[in-house]
Amino acid sequence: MPEGDNPLRQLPQVQRLLEMPAAVSLCDEFGRVSVTTALRSTLAGLREQFGSGRLPVLPDADIVLLAAGELLAVRARPGLRRAINATGIVLHTNLGRAPLAQEAIAAVAEVAAAYCNLEFDLASGHRGSRTQALEPLLRELTSAEAALAVNNGAAAILLALSALAEGGEVIVSRGELVEIGGGFRVPDVIRQGGARLVEVGSTNKTRLKDYRDAITPQTRVLLKVHQSNFRTIGFTAETNIEELAELAREHRLLVVADLGSGLLHKARGTTEPSLGEALAAGADLVTCSGDKLLGGPQAGLILGSKAAVDPLRRHPLLRAVRLDKMSLAALEATLMLHRDTPERVPVLRMLGQTEAVLQQRAERLQALLGNGTVEPTQAFAGGGSLPEESIASRALALEPPCGAEAAAAQLRAGLPAVIGRIKDGRLLLDMLTVGDEELADLATALKAALSSP
Ligand SMILES: *Cc1c(COP(=O)(O)O)cnc(C)c1O
Numbered sequence: 282m283p284e285g286d287n288p289l290r291q292l293p294q295v296q297r298l299l300e301m302p303a304a305v306s307l308c309d310e311f312g313r314v315s316v317t318t319a320l321r322s323t324l325a326g327l328r329e330q331f332g333s334g335r336l337p338v339l340p341d342a343d344i345v346l347l348a349a350g351e352l353l354a355v356r357a358r359p360g361l362r363r364a365i366n367a368t369g370i371v372l373h374t375n376l377g378r379a380p381l382a383q384e385a386i387a388a389v390a391e392v393a394a395a396y397c398n399l400e401f402d403l404a405s406g407h408r409g410s411r412t413q414a415l416e417p418l419l420r421e422l423t424s425a426e427a428a429l430a431v432n433n434g435a436a437a438i439l440l441a442l443s444a445l446a447e448g449g450e451v452i453v454s455r456g457e458l459v460e461i462g463g464g465f466r467v468p469d470v471i472r473q474g475g476a477r478l479v480e481v482g483s484t485n486k487t488r489l490k491d492y493r494d495a496i497t498p499q500t501r502v503l504l505k506v507h508q509s510n511f512r513t514i515g516f517t518a519e520t521n522i523e524e525l526a527e528l529a530r531e532h533r534l535l536v537v538a539d540l541g542s543g544l545l546h547k548a549r550g551t552t553e554p555s556l557g558e559a560l561a562a563g564a565d566l567v568t569c570s571g572d573k574l575l576g577g578p579q580a581g582l583i584l585g586s587k588a589a590v591d592p593l594r595r596h597p598l599l600r601a602v603r604l605d606k607m608s609l610a611a612l613e614a615t616l617m618l619h620r621d622t623p624e625r626v627p628v629l630r631m632l633g634q635t636e637a638v639l640q641q642r643a644e645r646l647q648a649l650l651g652n653g654t655v656e657p658t659q660a661f662a663g664g665g666s667l668p669e670e671s672i673a674s675r676a677l678a679l680e681p682p683c684g685a686e687a688a689a690a691q692l693r694a695g696l697p698a699v700i701g702r703i704k705d706g707r708l709l710l711d712m713l714t715v716g717d718e719e720l721a722d723l724a725t726a727l728k729a730a731l732s733s734p
Pocket of ligand 1: 434506
């Protein structure tokens, strides 16, 4: 076939497309190199589709530009994107746990865009410590003698055991050898810290005598791990921190308690120990996460006696698990809120909502959507916090014509992504974790999902 008869020659050339006004505005938005690449790949796709007969006619320049624009828009969408959490699980680890308070966001923005005194002591003009601003706040909030903050809860335990038990033995109950999630297991962390793990007791019962019998000249630490995301119920026995502390004193050992969730103020009716309580009970060191009940950024807090915390400050691992300036800023602002106005911490605010407020929010969503039924639900704190304490909440229940699974998939693909819960073939949107300011976006996304065939 002579070249002039090749219908593919009717496709517009990249150079000609780039001169069109629509391409010029795309170049302003995405850059000329990206637009050129997108046009080439769009044209290649069209050629291929036309050649294989899937495309009966070749599109004109406007259509090619439109398709390239869509390609560019998809490419520009961030991989890490905002989500509306309608699961009813406040500290959802897969959805980023705690949303930050406005005050914490402002503190992050302030230091992110400029220089700051991260490791500079403004009083002396000399080098300072990264966590020096945080430490008095942490001491004030927990009555701890000394405090330190690192990258996350797991890093806090790793650093603590590396600094206090390396080459020695750590005794832990078989009932506390927990997997926290994402394959993170307590026994592995102990080994990684260079200590030998000595398991005592049984899954359901560990008595003080079990710890006492396991103590050798190599023992350094008695470790207590909060069971976090599960509970042993029924025929059980657990040794508490007071008893362990007394045993540790007799043998000159240390008690380290990994509390998981950092509860600062004892909540009404919860069995969860607060940080201050664990210290008062005699733990030498207490560790927890910054982004669970504390409601701050990802971080690990370490609190305890000066004698127990000081070796951690000198350990080389500290450098590898240190916090960055943005997390430090968010953590300090969150701790200040706990000190002055805890009701402004979003996690605490969410957990404290009344059923009447949740009912109202569900009804508002129902009205915006003109669809669904409002139902009572059991929501949870999540993140391994307060696992057995459900929270009375409300959800809007929908029966999407395309099926709950298909609607959920479409909602996940949106921007913001919407994550709900499927129960008995229906889609539930729990109001405990949805803010009033998110209702309009949520209704828009739901309308689209409900109208798809
Ligand atoms: C969540 C948790 C951890 C891990 O904390 P991260 O901040 O996620 O690293 C460790 N121990 C317990 C008991 C926990 O609940």
